[in-house]
Amino acid sequence: MDHLAHVSNLRSSQSQTQISHLALDIGGSLIKLVYFCRYDDSCRDDGDELRSQNDSLCSKSDNNQPVLEGRLHFAKFETSKINDCLDFLRSMKLCLGGLFSTVKVISGSRYISSSFGLFTSSHDGTAPPSDKIFIKATGGGAYKFADLFKEKLGVSLDKEDEMECLVTGANFLLKAVHQEAFTYLDGQKEFVQIDPNDLYPYLLVNIGSGVSMIKVDGDGKFERVSGTSLGGGTFWGLGRLLTKCKNFDELLELSHQGNNRIVDMLVGDIYGGTDYAKIGLSSTTIASSFGKAISDSKELEDYQPEDVSRSLLRMISNNIGQISYLNALRFGLKRIFFAGFFIRGHAYTMDTISVAVNFWSKGEAKAMFLRHEGFLGALGAFMSYEKQCLDGLMVHKMQQKFPISASSAGDNIYCSLSSNSDENGSIECTVYGT
């Protein structure tokens, strides 16, 4: 991903919308951001001046709550390039929901004139004491980079538990967003209707740098039952070393054209082209990932990067599918949802995971994927604002704007994916103030 282009893109979109309410998920490889943009352009990026309240922004709902209309947006940065993320945050006009207090960022920064408005306790528009400014954040980086955020932006990271955020984010997406979950097999994507009243229990498999497997039994009721260290970081780490690819997406893209049979040892390679039918292994089943590379006759340079990439992708996806299925079986879970930034909506990845789950479960279980796969943790951190009672406005409720087919009665969080949702997968929604 070209970060500067990405940031510049976000900056230009920002001129049409007003950004408030931000949450971060800082993982081992990627930083994920979720932020809410109001449909209102009063919050331009023109310094640290105080803005007046906009009526349309703070219209009242039926029960007299201030209503903020807008969209949830998603962005990501590589954790190793955290300065890009900090630059982006500095350049953003983040306005406290409904109150527009702005905060001058600390001196010494390139973006000293940019403004912030992040859940401060000061409502008079002057810069509040920096220790009162915080952003909800989850992932290990919320701990690791807390001092950096304080130093560079003068904001505190309000740490939320990683697993809790993943689960909150997944529950939100599965209950409130139309056409969120889907199956993917043989190139066919099929949306799955989720009945929010019949969602639990399920297994959530979040594939980041590493993989967490979480049994989810309800809102806030969950247990991390397993995981594996063979995750997105393994694909990218091994892939970099083996192919010299410069980024994850390039490596993923490469795998499209690859043929894993050049690198993997198949059952047919061992059995001389025949199946091992007695135990249900066809000649094309992979007996040993990278098993053909044991041959003395070829060195790394003799292999095509695309074949290596494909073999690697298949090895890791298949392994995750298998371990996930074994854990679902262990707890009698019928549904497995796969998420995390490893997947990136990539057809072959999803296909491999689906085939693995199908193979190991003998057709009994199905892999499902989430459209907003990479942002569960960040969404969960975003949702966690509603749990806290600040004296400023806060997000505590998201109301669906478009009808969704499954009934969500009884839930606090509503949201819908706009039928004409944009490519970023931003979610149209309404945020209520307290």
Added chain:
Amino acid sequence: MDHLAHVSNLRSSQSQTQISHLALDIGGSLIKLVYFCRYDDSCRDDGDELRSQNDSLCSKSDNNQPVLEGRLHFAKFETSKINDCLDFLRSMKLCLGGLFSTVKVISGSRYISSSFGLFTSSHDGTAPPSDKIFIKATGGGAYKFADLFKEKLGVSLDKEDEMECLVTGANFLLKAVHQEAFTYLDGQKEFVQIDPNDLYPYLLVNIGSGVSMIKVDGDGKFERVSGTSLGGGTFWGLGRLLTKCKNFDELLELSHQGNNRIVDMLVGDIYGGTDYAKIGLSSTTIASSFGKAISDSKELEDYQPEDVSRSLLRMISNNIGQISYLNALRFGLKRIFFAGFFIRGHAYTMDTISVAVNFWSKGEAKAMFLRHEGFLGALGAFMSYEKQCLDGLMVHKMQQKFPISASSAGDNIYCSLSSNSDENGSIECTVYGT
């Protein structure tokens, strides 16, 4: 392994002993041989002459069966160097148990004057029709290389099912060989007393190029319940590509001096040095194998091969331990035996597998290893001779020569590891003729 040295070694030992009864397990990476050597030197490697029967060789047992005393020997070759194996077999004097019929190998071979004596139907010492000569063989290569054996040695491979051979071999070792199974944790090897009457059920995990997981319920009663393509072939294949090591043992040796923390992303790397205690992950837990290699600042050349090797070994061993445990749990199996040539008695490999099983089972399950780990399939193929009624002599029973502590009453197969067993792990035993 230096194959020529290995072969020459075997040739010199062969001059002291008489080799009969051979079986092969031809896998994707390695060919494993088990052969029985009589305590008798009458079968020298001096051409295709017929030998006379040696009395001491064909002494009679109490029940009037011919008794052959000697040792079971084990050897291996890389499958890619199958010609070394064929050369070795040509150079061996393989004498049919008790009958010494010899077989001139087909013309066109370098070793045309060498002799064979392999379970022929001809007892008069003349060369029998070549289609009557066979060697028991298992593994995919028994299919793949059948024509090659026929062409080069004039022998047929009598194919035995791979899983069945693994199970037969494991049952034999666990029931009949003293000090075969052991645990390995924190550098401590501890032999496990196996009660042959309380052996079943157990999970057998055979780690070859790929990995098979077999639930064993009794003699000949088993099911391959799972497996993984991340096996020895993956370690060796990826290891070759990443380190330029020339052979498996060198790569394994390298891992001794390595530090996986240079390459792996630990929980502490993500959390800034702290644990993620809430879900029981210490700061040193591997979050993402090879996850540190995502860094732009280092290329493959900048990593030490020993660190890469160690990380790779840990990734694969840990993954196998985890999947094995999940399968043992699924079927309520208390015992997991790990075998296959991947392990090679290597301390760190066994330690990692043990730690994985211990970690995932929360101390409930223990990994166990087998001294003759690499030869289960070949031993099983060897044992399969006893099931067939040829008109020549055959191995059908192995009697223990030394008392073993666990009672084996009721079993047909007896054998013991000599208390002063040699480094090759050869097994002293007695073979009965029919």
